[in-house]
Amino acid sequence: MYQADVVIVGAGVVGCAIARELSRYDLQVLVVDKRDDVGGDASKSNSSIAITGFDCPPGSLEARLCHETRARFDHVTKELDVPFRVCGALMPAITPEQMERLPAIYDEAMANGVTDVVYLTPEEILAKEPEINPAVLGGLYIPREAVIDPFLYVVALAENAAANGVKFLLRCEVTGMTVENGAITAVETTQGTIRTKYVINAAGLYGDEIARMAGEEIDYTVKPRKGQFFILDRSTPCKTEAVIYPIPTPTSRGKLLLQTVHGNMLLGPTAEDGEDKTDHSTTAEELAGIERDCRQLVPNIRVSDTITQYSGLRPNRTPAGFHIAFGEKTAGYFEVGGVRSTGVSCSLGIARYVADQFRAAGVELREKEDFSPIRRGIPRFAGADNEKREQLLAEDPLYGRIICRCETVTEAEIVQAIHRDPPATTVDAVKRRLRAGMGRCQGGFCGPKVMEILSRELGIPMEQVEKNLPGSYLTTGPVRGGKEDA
Ligand SMILES: Cc1cc2nc3c(=O)[nH]c(=O)nc-3n(C[C@H](O)[C@H](O)[C@H](O)COP(=O)(O)OP(=O)(O)OC[C@H]3O[C@@H](n4cnc5c(N)ncnc54)[C@H](O)[C@@H]3O)c2cc1C
Known part of the structure; x- marks a missing residue:
């Protein structure tokens, strides 16, 4: 039998960021995940962009938490010793119709407080990124967009949380919850019972199932929205420094190109709505679509230099939007839902927001005197002099x-x-x-x-x-x- 003040279900970027935040306080925190490792599901198969939030719905919680996270990323990635590169992003318009969309995107960026976004002429765009389609008519430049190592980021959050007292229970599936007199008293898992007062649901795609286990009456669905990618060999001759965004569509940011923190070009993702929460397949048809769309932006990109393809599943909640709050029915149940496409970019903001909600609900959060925000990575041979x-x-x-x-x-x-x-x-x-x-x-x-x-x-x-x-x-x-x- 385990005992904890707070059980976090899910060791993806959301669960691990919350774990690190709560490790500042005098609380017994236990993170449970059914997988073999921390790193999550969506969190290990995304585009790796730390988004400024320029294109989030203005006024939304997502926009606010994205903004707050980006403001802290430069510092926190140093504390955690995680590769982070501020490369900026370009959004080139290739057709007159696309040019017409730019003012609305620019206005959205201003409304979101991302006021360093600027218009660029075709000459300025090509001077920054010579591989962009020479037919470009103009575009936007978002200077603080950045890329991160998404795997190491989650591992580093978890290691730092563990060093500050958080326990991780891996290969441990949550199968039920005990609710007595309207309040959570225990979490049932494949490794036994955990007695607790609070459960934070950070289970991503499976958040609806965890909510039901807690006895919540849910009025939403969580379904997978698949994104497929190509990764090219580092030696591919056509690379870009900045993230290259297409003009977004109503359902997705579209298929982009970027150079990862490790120097590989990444192309994708698609946005395919489905039902199967375990389907990580890639398909020739969708991959061909990625090549076609990316070539519109960067005609010389060499997909034949692919070293692998993969897909990730966004936890697509309907109705959309962040839902980060205590449950309506069961005391002690807290939900972090709707974190579909910006979980990495909002992670630090989400974690602090959760702590604020706990404080506001009267949970005593006493700061530990010996909390250390510093985590050092494994000393690397590659790249050392x-x-x-x-x-x-x-x-x-x-x-x-x-x-x-x-x-x-x-x-x-x-x-x-x-x-x-x-x-x-x-x-x-x-x-x-x-x-x-x-x-x-x-x-x-x-x-x-x-x-x-x-x-x-x-x-x-x-x-x-x-x-x-x-x-x-x-x-x-x-x-x-x-x-x-x-
Ligand atoms: C294709 C794609 C591209 C993306 N690009 C970006 C991007 O560039 N920038 C960005 O900020 N975001 C991006 N995202 C979004 C981001 O990846 C997600 O918002 C984020 O990873 C969600 O994190 P999470 O921790 O909530 O979920 P997950 O990473 O899915 O973690 C949930 C965890 O819960 C565990 N779990 C579930 N049920 C149980 C159970 N019953 N018992 C125990 N454990 C359980 C799972 O095993 C899993 O480890 C992208 C996502 C995808 C798929």
Whole structure:
């Protein structure tokens, strides 16, 4: 039986940002997630943009929290040691109809307080980004749009929360809740009962199911809106520095191009409404649409340099819009819903807003004296100069064993990732923290070596090493009877 003051359901960007915020206070906080790792579902398959909020619905809570988060990102990403690049964004208009849309988008940016957005002439656009379609008629420049490492950001939020006392219970599915006299008293999970007074629902796509478990009568639906992407090899010749946005459509921001913090070009996403909350497939038809639309903006983009495709599922709530409040029926139940397309960009604002709502409801939030906002990442061999590399090697000879050749990831880094809190216990958890397997060969060379290290460090046989989700084993047993036959 576990005990906590607050249980957060979901260790995506929303749950982990809230966990870090609440770790400032004298509270016992427990984060529960059914997955093998922190990082969430939508949170690990998005466009990686820290949006200024220039195009959010003016006056909305989303616009406000986006604005607040962006104002803190430069500082907080330094505290958390997370890659963050302020690259700016261009929104080029290629047709006269698109030109006509620009004033409304500009006015929206001003209404949202993003007052540094400016109009650019075709010459100014091409001077900034020579690869943009030369037929461009004009456009907008949004200078503070930025890109972040979305995986490391969530891991860093979680590690910092853990260092400040938050407990993470992974591979643990919430299956029900106990409500007594109209108030939550316990959360039922696949790892047993957690007694608690407060539950924060940060379950994204599954938020409706958690709300029902809490006894709330819900008047909304949460369905997946899929977004597919291409990732190109770092060596592709046609790249842009800024994020290149299309003129948005009524349902989506449209298909964009950007260079990730690690130098790969990312193309997408689509916006496909569906029913299946587990369908992460990609399709030739939609991918062809991404290529077609992106070529309108950047004609020389070379999709043949693709190293992988993936898709993410936005938690699409109907009616749309952020819903961040205590439940109407069950005392102690708090919902963070409707965070569909800007969860990364609003994360810090959402977390502080949740704390404010708790305070306003009379929950005592006493600041801890020993809270530390600082988290240091694993010292990286890739990108270090020779002097730093010598130092790392002297400290740990395993820095001399390169496991992932594409991304220059050493055994020392992998071992550290496995023993951090929360730990990396699967091949994909190692990949998201260190990029082993994210390069050109997509794990073809390093995959088995990462498995061997996981097997050794976790003390489990190779057959029990998983790719990602519980049960996603990669091997079934020795082909020729094991080592003696080799
Ligand atoms: C294609 C795409 C592009 C996007 N681009 C951007 C962008 O550029 N910038 C931006 O800011 N945002 C972007 N977003 C939106 C952003 O990714 C989401 O708003 C955000 O990730 C939502 O985070 P979350 O923590 O609420 O949900 P999730 O990351 O989905 O996490 C929810 C967690 O809850 C867990 N869970 C669910 N049910 C249970 C249960 N019963 N028991 C235990 N655990 C449970 C899940 O396992 C999961 O880990 C994009 C999203 C997509 C899909």
